[in-house]
Amino acid sequence: MITQLVYGLAGIVLFLLGVWSFLVHDPLLRKLIALNIMGAGVFHILMAVAYRGLDAPPDPIPHALVLTGIVVAVSATALALTLGQRLERRDD
Amino acid sequence: MIDWLALTVALPLLGAVFAVVLPTRARGIGMAAALLTTAMALSVSVQVVQGITLRSDLGGWGAPLGIGLQADGLSAALLVMANLVALGISAYALDYFDAGSRRHFWPLWLLLWTALNGLFLAVDLFNIYVTLELLGISAAALGALTGRREAVAANLRYLLVGLLGSMTYLLGVALAYTGLGTLDLGLAAQALTPGPLAWTIFALMLGGLLLKTALFPLHFWLPPAHAQAPAPVSAALSALVVKAAFYLILRLWLDLFGPVAGPAAGTLLGMLGAGGVVWGSWRAFRAERLKLLAAYSTVAQVGYLFMFFPLMAAAAIPRRQELFGALVLLALTHGFAKAGLFLSAGLLQKTAGHDRIAELGPATQSLPAVAFAIGFAGVALIGLPPSGTFVAKWVLLSESFASGQWWWAPVVLAGTLLAAAYVFRLLANAFGPGLQPGAAGGGDQSQCLVPIGRAVQAPALLMTLIAVVLLGLGAEPLWTLLQEPPP
Amino acid sequence: MRTRNALIIIALALIGAALAWAFLDAVAGQTDARLADLALERVPESGVSNPVTSVLLNYRAYDTLLELAVLLASILGIWSTGPALPGFLPAGPVLSGLVASVVPLLVLTAGYMLWVGGHAPGGAFQAGALLGAAGVVLRLAGEPRAGLPPLPWLRLAIMLGVLTFTMTALVLMAVGAGFLTFPLAVAKWLILFVEAAATLAIGATLAAAYLAGEPLAVPTASDRHGGIGH
Numbered sequence: 001m002i003t004q005l006v007y008g009l010a011g012i013v014l015f016l017l018g019v020w021s022f023l024v025h026d027p028l029l030r031k032l033i034a035l036n037i038m039g040a041g042v043f044h045i046l047m048a049v050a051y052r053g054l055d056a057p058p059d060p061i062p063h064a065l066v067l068t069g070i071v072v073a074v075s076a077t078a079l080a081l082t083l084g085q086r087l088e089r090r091d092d
Numbered sequence: 093m094i095d096w097l098a099l100t101v102a103l104p105l106l107g108a109v110f111a112v113v114l115p116t117r118a119r120g121i122g123m124a125a126a127l128l129t130t131a132m133a134l135s136v137s138v139q140v141v142q143g144i145t146l147r148s149d150l151g152g153w154g155a156p157l158g159i160g161l162q163a164d165g166l167s168a169a170l171l172v173m174a175n176l177v178a179l180g181i182s183a184y185a186l187d188y189f190d191a192g193s194r195r196h197f198w199p200l201w202l203l204l205w206t207a208l209n210g211l212f213l214a215v216d217l218f219n220i221y222v223t224l225e226l227l228g229i230s231a232a233a234l235g236a237l238t239g240r241r242e243a244v245a246a247n248l249r250y251l252l253v254g255l256l257g258s259m260t261y262l263l264g265v266a267l268a269y270t271g272l273g274t275l276d277l278g279l280a281a282q283a284l285t286p287g288p289l290a291w292t293i294f295a296l297m298l299g300g301l302l303l304k305t306a307l308f309p310l311h312f313w314l315p316p317a318h319a320q321a322p323a324p325v326s327a328a329l330s331a332l333v334v335k336a337a338f339y340l341i342l343r344l345w346l347d348l349f350g351p352v353a354g355p356a357a358g359t360l361l362g363m364l365g366a367g368g369v370v371w372g373s374w375r376a377f378r379a380e381r382l383k384l385l386a387a388y389s390t391v392a393q394v395g396y397l398f399m400f401f402p403l404m405a406a407a408a409i410p411r412r413q414e415l416f417g418a419l420v421l422l423a424l425t426h427g428f429a430k431a432g433l434f435l436s437a438g439l440l441q442k443t444a445g446h447d448r449i450a451e452l453g454p455a456t457q458s459l460p461a462v463a464f465a466i467g468f469a470g471v472a473l474i475g476l477p478p479s480g481t482f483v484a485k486w487v488l489l490s491e492s493f494a495s496g497q498w499w500w501a502p503v504v505l506a507g508t509l510l511a512a513a514y515v516f517r518l519l520a521n522a523f524g525p526g527l528q529p530g531a532a533g534g535g536d537q538s539q540c541l542v543p544i545g546r547a548v549q550a551p552a553l554l555m556t557l558i559a560v561v562l563l564g565l566g567a568e569p570l571w572t573l574l575q576e577p578p579p
Numbered sequence: 580m581r582t583r584n585a586l587i588i589i590a591l592a593l594i595g596a597a598l599a600w601a602f603l604d605a606v607a608g609q610t611d612a613r614l615a616d617l618a619l620e621r622v623p624e625s626g627v628s629n630p631v632t633s634v635l636l637n638y639r640a641y642d643t644l645l646e647l648a649v650l651l652a653s654i655l656g657i658w659s660t661g662p663a664l665p666g667f668l669p670a671g672p673v674l675s676g677l678v679a680s681v682v683p684l685l686v687l688t689a690g691y692m693l694w695v696g697g698h699a700p701g702g703a704f705q706a707g708a709l710l711g712a713a714g715v716v717l718r719l720a721g722e723p724r725a726g727l728p729p730l731p732w733l734r735l736a737i738m739l740g741v742l743t744f745t746m747t748a749l750v751l752m753a754v755g756a757g758f759l760t761f762p763l764a765v766a767k768w769l770i771l772f773v774e775a776a777a778t779l780a781i782g783a784t785l786a787a788a789y790l791a792g793e794p795l796a797v798p799t800a801s802d803r804h805g806g807i808g809h
Contacts, residue, residue, distance in 0.1 A: 093752065093755055094752070095752050102745055108741075109745070112651070112737065113735055113738060115734070150758055150759045150760075151637060151638060151639075151640055151759045151760050152756075153637075156614055157617055157638050158638050158639070193659075196658065199651075203655070206648065216642075218642065219639075219642055219645070222645045222649065223645060226645055226648055226649045226652055229652045229656060230656070233652065233653075233656025236656075236660065239660070263598075270605040270606060271605030271608055273614065274614065287604060288600050288604045289608070292601035
């Protein structure tokens with residue numbers, strides 16, 4: 001289905017953008033945003049997989065995987081931000 | 093009805109939870125949880141040895157809808173090593189941290205332990221992702237525990253690289269669900285057919301995990317992160333966390349990617365492994381500080397583990413079993429030896445106040461048990477008989493000649509020579525001029541040594557003894573354990 | 580540097596082509612519904628009627644348990660780095676007024692989301708996120724502890740999700756049902772019980788994470804008036 005392909009390929013593009021930004025940019029905040037965009041790309045692919053057309057109810061498994069993935073990504077981002085904050089504080 | 097596998101994961105988790113709520117009792121709760129968890133892991137392994145492959149379908153749903161836990165020979169072997177090493181580290185850590193850091197260490201340590209046990213028993217692809225994240229977050233947080241700037245920076249880098257690896261692995265899982273329609277390892281293996289999808293998933297999952305195993309050249313994050321962490325945490329990171337990622341690579345290679353994991357991929361991994369052996373051993377030889385030496389040594393040992401892959405891919409079934417057994421033996425031995433080395437390094441650092449190798453003479457001589465432990469760890473790292481490493485390297489060398497892939501042999505020899513060089517450099521401290529009895533008071537500061545109790549030296553010595561004596565001489569049951577036919 | 584960037588872009592483009600090819604291969608190969616039919620058909624056995632909640636809290640409850648553990652690990656790691664950042668200045672009248680209306684609404688909506696998750700989109704994580712947002716709003720408006728209880732209670736709050744879930748699973752195992760196996764008769768209420776504890780834990784963890792450090796056991800004057808603009 002076209003919808004699946006559009007979302008799936010968009011997810012792949014987002015993932016690659018995230019990897020590029022992670023490798024190229026130095027500041028911590030940009031790397032973290034890059035990681036979150038990579039995550040968004042993977043979630044796009046999962047959402048694409050869950051879509052089964054306008055008539056059928058969507059597949060609940062990828063939805064649950066995305067929810068779990070979001071929470072895990074937020075936790076990791078929070079820890080990384082705090083460690084980065086600790087480095088900033090020591091700079092003073 | 094007791095679900096042994098679920099308990100192996102749930103017990104350390106409960107311990108962590110209670111250690112959070114009762115921070116003043118964190119040590120006691122932590123040690124109690126450590127003992128219970130080790131007992132549980134040993135009982136699981138005993139059952140597997142008796143021929144029962146344990147499987148637990150959590151929630152009663154069964155694959156593909158629910159998540160399963162499974163223990164076979166490979167899981168049991170690594171479970172025993174990981175839990176015994178973790179128990180030793182816990183005993184060591186009882187007195188290592190001051191009252192302020194204790195309440196932070198124990199809950200995070202138990203959560204890391206939960207993740208380790210969970211990974212060795214996992215058979216669901218997405219569950220592996222969540223457990224990997226738990227492992228990575230608790231490991232990075234523990235590594236930064238000292239609060240020093242270098243430690244925080246190194247472990248922040250570790251966290252970021254780990255997240256890159258996990259995201260890549262997750263992309264592989266998403267594509268796997270898209271193409272195979274299941275997340276269970278066994279069912280996915282049945283559905284996998286060679287093709288662009290299989291190759292892509294293979295590359296993504298393994299690529300992500302290779303970052304976490306620190307295979308050369310993706311090893312750059314490891315030496316600073318392991319060297320800067322507190323000694324018990326360094327031991328856990330080098331001996332266990334890296335090993336868990338390697339276990340996953342081995343598991344996926346054997347059980348999921350059978351049809352696509354051919355000699356080409358094996359040779360690539362072997363070449364990277366060879367690079368790791370040479371580079372890691374060289375940097376270890378040149379290292380000025382003991383913990384940095386140990387960390388680079390881990391990079392080298394991980395390289396050895398990957399040099400088995402091209403040989404396993406090209407070998408026929410009976411030789412493959414032997415290689416597989418040797419590989420697991422090497423992983424187990426390194427776990428015990430490296431943990432012992434890091435714990436000893438921690439004691440030397442506590443005594444001398446620093447870990448510069450050139451100046452550790454007095455400290456080494458004042459702690460003979462620790463020197464002994466370092467000696468044994470060195471034997472296991474070099475690969476002298478009767479250590480487990482000797483058996484494993486022997487099999488590696490003989491197979492590389494027998495199968496015609498002789499080019500791996502010089503690498504092994506070079507790595508072994510370099511390892512001998514850095515170990516002897518370390519042990520030379522035990523024989524130098526060092527402590528002069530009756531030295532004049534008010535002498536230079538570097539002779540001020542902090543006394544260390546007897547009990548805390550025991551875990552390091554025990555672990556290195558296991559690596560050298562037990563695993564080397566008693567390796568036969570391991571082969572029987574691993575030859576368990578797959579269910 | 581320019582060549583390094585160019586190489587990275589070329590490498591990523593090739594990887595992207597491979598990924599797209601693999602994705603097309605994957606989608607083309609699967610014409611049936613993967614796990615969707617199986618999951619949807621067994622929803623009545625799970626105790627709730629929202630299929631996503633069935634997956635999260637029943638079929639794949641073990642993943643959710645570990646996910647709560649990940650949240651716990653992250654807040655413990657944050658606390659181990661040191662004390663919390665000093666708070667913002669207390670808000671002016673306009674912001675205070677807005678916050679006074681928004682925060683109770685957020686809490687109310689969180690409660691609703693928790694309840695409705697059984698039969699419509701919603702659930703513990705969404706409710707917990709709303710509570711966390713309420714905490715962040717409070718902190719931005721000058722409340723240095725983000726509306727969180729004092730430290731001993733806060734410790735209890737962050738681990739409540741993992742504790743409740745694990746104890747429920749162990750009790751179920753002890754009575755013979757199996758670890759994390761919810762018997763149909765009590766599934767709905769057990770799931771709601773676990774979700775309620777998880778909501779509190781998630782809300783407390785997210786709000787506490789925003790403090791970027793461990794809140795002091797006894798709030799001092801500098802807690803309230805330090806920071807930007809002082």
